[in-house]
Amino acid sequence: MRSYYQDNGAGQGRLKTLLSWGVDIVAVITLALFVVMMFGTKITMSGRSMEPTLQTGDVVLLDKLWYNFTKPKRMDVVAFQNMGDDTKTYIKRIVGLPGETVQIQGGKLYVNGEEAELGEKVGAIALPGLAETAVELKKDEYFVLGDNPETSEDSRFANVGNVHISQIRGKLWLRMSPFSRFGFIK
Numbered sequence: 543m544r545s546y547y548q549d550n551g552a553g554q555g556r557l558k559t560l561l562s563w564g565v566d567i568v569a570v571i572t573l574a575l576f577v578v579m580m581f582g583t584k585i586t587m588s589g590r591s592m593e594p595t596l597q598t599g600d601v602v603l604l605d606k607l608w609y610n611f612t613k614p615k616r617m618d619v620v621a622f623q624n625m626g627d628d629t630k631t632y633i634k635r636i637v638g639l640p641g642e643t644v645q646i647q648g649g650k651l652y653v654n655g656e657e658a659e660l661g662e663k664v665g666a667i668a669l670p671g672l673a674e675t676a677v678e679l680k681k682d683e684y685f686v687l688g689d690n691p692e693t694s695e696d697s698r699f700a701n702v703g704n705v706h707i708s709q710i711r712g713k714l715w716l717r718m719s720p721f722s723r724f725g726f727i728k
Contacts, residue, residue, distance in 0.1 A: 591688030601719040638685025646670035671698030
């Protein structure tokens with residue numbers, strides 16, 4: 543009588559296939575976790591200081607890796623922590639770069655004596671605060687403003703002041719929620 547079962551190594555072939563798939567799945571999960579940790583730290587906006595760009599409840603992604611390859615640029619929206627208080631994260635727009643002089647006069651921002659082109663991003667600035675007189679930014683210091691200066695706690699005030707590069711956690715790049723406003727942050 544002849545046997546209908548022949549062991550031609552099919553069992554070993556299935557095991558190799560399953561192991562190969564298992565390794566691939568672990569590699570993809572590891573890569574996904576790395577990407578999310580570096581490019582996708584989730585932050586929920588609170589407060590009105592960045593309206594209309596960002597509103598209370600908006601969920602945004604923070605790219606923590608971006609500034610390892612490039613320096614912050616004017617008009618970047620960044621998350622930073624205040625010196626000595628790492629419990630609160632601020633979200634503001636960079637308007638002054640290292641080595642520049644920033645001043646606010648007549649509701650307008652001046653950088654190195656020339657009116658800064660902020661477009662429609664930043665509203666009128668009624669309260670100049672520390673920038674009533676010229677503020678000179680040192681090496682690796684940035685001047686930040688909220689897009690809604692009337693409600694923003696930013697570089698105009700002593701409790702925030704100039705932001706050192708070491709305080710910046712990263713660049714905000716994508717609004718995830720609400721879905722009706724999904725898109726890149728400009």
